[in-house]
Amino acid sequence: xxxxLADYKTxxxxxxxxxxxxxxxxxxxxxxxxxxxxxxxxxxxFSGIGCSGKTSHFINTYGVHTxxxxxxxxxxxxxxxxxxxxxxxxxxDGDGLGIGAGHFVAAGRRNxxxxxxxxxxxxYGLTKGQASPTLRLGxxxxxxxxxNTNYNVxxxxxxxxxxxxxxxxxxxxxxxHLKDLIIKxxxxxxxxxxxxxxxxxxxxxxxxxxxxxxVDLAQESMERHSRIYKLEDMHFDPMVHYDDESEVNEKLSxxxxxxxxxxxxxxxxxxxxxxxxxxxxARLTDRIPNYLENPPAKQKISENGxxxxxxxxxxxxxxx
Amino acid sequence: xxxxxxxxxxxxAFTDDGISPRSRLGLDNGIFWNTGDESDEFGHITEDPQIxxxxxxxxxxxxxxxxxxxxxxxxxxxxxxxxxxIISWGSTKGPILDAISMLKKEGINVGFIQIKLIHPFPxxxxxxxxxxTKIIIDIEANHSGQLGKIFKQNISREIDYFILKYTxxxxxxxxxxxxxxxxxxxxxxxxxVLSHGA
Ligand SMILES: Cc1ncc(C[n+]2csc(CCOP(=O)(O)OP(=O)(O)O)c2C)c(N)n1
Ligand code: SF4
Ligand SMILES: [Mg+2]
Numbered sequence: 077x078x079x080x081l082a083d084y085k086t087x088x089x090x091x092x093x094x095x096x097x098x099x100x101x102x103x104x105x106x107x108x109x110x111x112x113x114x115x116x117x118x119x120x121x122f123s124g125i126g127c128s129g130k131t132s133h134f135i136n137t138y139g140v141h142t143x144x145x146x147x148x149x150x151x152x153x154x155x156x157x158x159x160x161x162x163x164x165x166x167x168x169d170g171d172g173l174g175i176g177a178g179h180f181v182a183a184g185r186r187n188x189x190x191x192x193x194x195x196x197x198x199x200y201g202l203t204k205g206q207a208s209p210t211l212r213l214g215x216x217x218x219x220x221x222x223x224n225t226n227y228n229v230x231x232x233x234x235x236x237x238x239x240x241x242x243x244x245x246x247x248x249x250x251x252x253h254l255k256d257l258i259i260k261x262x263x264x265x266x267x268x269x270x271x272x273x274x275x276x277x278x279x280x281x282x283x284x285x286x287x288x289x290x291v292d293l294a295q296e297s298m299e300r301h302s303r304i305y306k307l308e309d310m311h312f313d314p315m316v317h318y319d320d321e322s323e324v325n326e327k328l329s330x331x332x333x334x335x336x337x338x339x340x341x342x343x344x345x346x347x348x349x350x351x352x353x354x355x356x357x358a359r360l361t362d363r364i365p366n367y368l369e370n371p372p373a374k375q376k377i378s379e380n381g382x383x384x385x386x387x388x389x390x391x392x393x394x395x396x
Numbered sequence: 397x398x399x400x401x402x403x404x405x406x407x408x409a410f411t412d413d414g415i416s417p418r419s420r421l422g423l424d425n426g427i428f429w430n431t432g433d434e435s436d437e438f439g440h441i442t443e444d445p446q447i448x449x450x451x452x453x454x455x456x457x458x459x460x461x462x463x464x465x466x467x468x469x470x471x472x473x474x475x476x477x478x479x480x481x482i483i484s485w486g487s488t489k490g491p492i493l494d495a496i497s498m499l500k501k502e503g504i505n506v507g508f509i510q511i512k513l514i515h516p517f518p519x520x521x522x523x524x525x526x527x528x529t530k531i532i533i534d535i536e537a538n539h540s541g542q543l544g545k546i547f548k549q550n551i552s553r554e555i556d557y558f559i560l561k562y563t564x565x566x567x568x569x570x571x572x573x574x575x576x577x578x579x580x581x582x583x584x585x586x587x588x589v590l591s592h593g594a
Contacts, residue, residue: 088440120421125432133429133440138421141431141441158422373422378397 081110088133095285097248097274098127098195102134104251105164105193108258109137114162122151124167124176126202127276128195131166145175148183148192155190158373159357162262163190170200173209173229183267184238188356191261191268192240194231195248197276198283205279212338218281231271232335236328236348242268243314243331243348247304248275249285253344260346266355273304273342293340307334307345316350324350401425406437410450414457459516468521471513480580481507481529483522483555485514485543487566488535494569495576504580506533511543517550526553533579535559537567558587565593 084106092098109119120138123129124147132139138161142150151165172180172194183192198211205219209229216223235243242264246254254272261268275285286292290301307314312334316327331348360367376384398417407428409416416437419426429439434451436442463471475493484492489510496506509525511518526532534544534555539562544555559575561567571592578584 086440117424117427118422130441133431136427138427139429139439140421141429141433143432154421158420161422373420381397 079110079113079116081106083116084109084136086134086136090130090134092127092130093276093278095275095277096127097197097272097276097285098131100248100251100254101128101166101193101195101272101274102131104246104248104254104258105131105166106135107251107255108262109135109162111255112259112262118160119162119164120151120154122147122154122163122165124165124171126168126171126195126200128166128168128201128274129171145171146179147171148176148179151190151192152183152186152188155188156356156360157371159189159368159371160373164258164262165190165192167192167194168201168208169194169196169198169210169231170206170208173231173234177209177229177234180234181238184235184240184269186356187239187241187267187353189266191258191264191270193258193261193270193272195274196231196271197274197280199276199279201276201279205276215282218279230335231269232347233332235269235271236331236335239267239353240269240348241266241350241353242346244269244346245271245273245344247273247288247344249288250304250344253306257346264349265351266353273344288342303340303342304344305341307343307347310343312343312345314346314349316348316352319352324352398423398426407439408435408437408451410437410454414454414461462513463516463518466513468518471511471518472521472525473510473512474525475508475510476505477509477525477529478505478507479528479530480505480533480576481509481526481531482533482535482576483509483511483543483547484535485511486537488537488572491567491569491572492535495572498569498573499576499580504577506576506580511547514543514546517546519550522547523551526551531556531579533557533559533576535567535572537561556586557584559590560587561590563591563593568592 116137120140121132121135122140122142123132124142125144129141132141140150147165147167151163155163196210199208199217200206207220207224211224211228213227214223232243232245242261244257246257257270261270275283288303290303293301316324327348334343334347337343378384398419401419401423405426407416407419419428431441433441434448436447482492492508496508499506532555534541536543541558541560544558557579567590571590575588
């Protein structure tokens with residue numbers, strides 16, 4: 077029976093603030109799962125801690141709401157244990173780029189075939205609006221007593237530098253475009269990263285929906301002037317086409333340069349894609365040839381409620 | 397651990413023994429949710445007070461099950477019980493046994509129970525083992541006598557002597573022997589602190 081969009085929704089009460097950008101991201105994710113026809117019991121949504129962390133409860137697939145900053149560790153574990161699963165990790169910008177930044181970099185180096193989506197709202201939404209790592213130096217959002225004293229992390233640049241092999245940015249109010257990006261990210265063979273610009277109407281009074289739409293610019297120039305534009309409309313080619321150092325370096329550096337654009341013009345779309353770099357599963361099968369046929373999730377670990385692993389022989393051999 | 401799931405599945409279902417059949421990621425029809433906050437039977441995050449009470453009661457009821465399921469001799473290993481009996485845990489076992497055999501050669505019998513299950517504490521079993529013991533000696537590699545505190549909290553009985561070492565070095569059988577001998581001769585401090593090792 078073909079699955080419909082409604083099949084991917086749960087009945088769990090949603091307590092996000094009205095107008096929160098998170099709604100658009102959840103909708104896009106559900107639409108993407110439905111469009112790809114992924115079986116509900118063959119996908120897991122892992123989430124971090126934050127407003128964004130509730131996402132896993134709203135999607136009717138396996139869902140694991142993990143620890144602050146640790147979503148990538150659980151998600152990578154889940155995928156390694158059962159490589160058949162479609163794994164999507166989601167979390168806040170504080171979760172992934174503050175406390176979880178070390179895991180972010182380590183995940184890039186592994187290139188496990190899964191998708192990571194950061195809900196980028198510039199604040200710690202759940203804990204009442206402190207500056208997140210993506211808020212710019214000198215900016216003062218609603219909850220801050222004085223302007224931000226830290227320089228911002230560049231999520232796209234960090235992903236590219238850490239070895240992520242698909243790096244893109246979406247906008248939570250362009251749900252269709254975001255849905256298409258998610259599908260591309262999930263279909264990408266390797267670790268894909270999506271930085272999603274997500275207005276937080278409650279605490280971020282700078283990067284608002286109107287700001288992204290360029291309402292302030294329009295007032296000056298009297299014409300519609302969205303800050304957001306699509307890389308694909310500019311014929312930007314993010315793909316590494318052949319295995320050559322200069323080709324890779326060119327695509328990496330153009331992604332980095334594009335990622336620095338901010339202010340009047342903000343690019344969304346795919347910044348970088350490289351399917352030539354080996355996936356982690358290929359690196360594993362080099363060592364464990366039957367890994368994909370017999371991954372940990374398919375191995376029997378208990379019988380009649382007791383573990384099947386018996387270490388008594390090893391212990392006996394150590395007895396003195 | 398389930399191999400297959402039919403019909404509606406609740407990962408954290410309320411059951412008589414407090415244990416819910418477990419699915420795993422990818423099992424057909426076995427969808428569940430996990431969260432670090434309190435959850436309902438499906439695993440969805442909740443703050444409902446009634447569910448919270450039932451979930452906590454279910455969780456904590458498993459402590460009784462643990463005591464019942466783990467064999468007594470894996471909870472506590474008894475190396476004999478005498479008027480003087482040592483309680484201890486962990487790496488101290490070897491030198492304690494050596495010190496006991498040194499004393500035995502002199503005709504002094506000291507008992508020893510090694511407590512392996514700390515929580516839930518096997519109170520009834522430990523109490524029954526020590527019912528004829530007159531002097532309890534707690535030997536531990538830490539400053540405060542952590543096991544002694546847990547012992548007292550659960551058994552309502554005082555530790556008579558502590559032999560403690562917290563220099564980062566392992567205990568030696570001879571220093572344990574020396575302290576035990578002082579205890580038997582009624583010359584020891586309530587708290588004997590060991591210091592062997594350069
Ligand atoms: C280890 C740990 N440290 C701190 C917290 C408190 N905490 C909860 S959510 C959060 C930050 C949320 O911000 P973000 O990750 O950007 O998610 P958002 O709410 O904006 O979606 C913090 C610091 C925690 N739950 N765990
Ligand atoms: S605080 Fe911000 S991020 Fe959190 S639900 Fe409200 S609007 Fe959304
Ligand atoms: Mg945030």
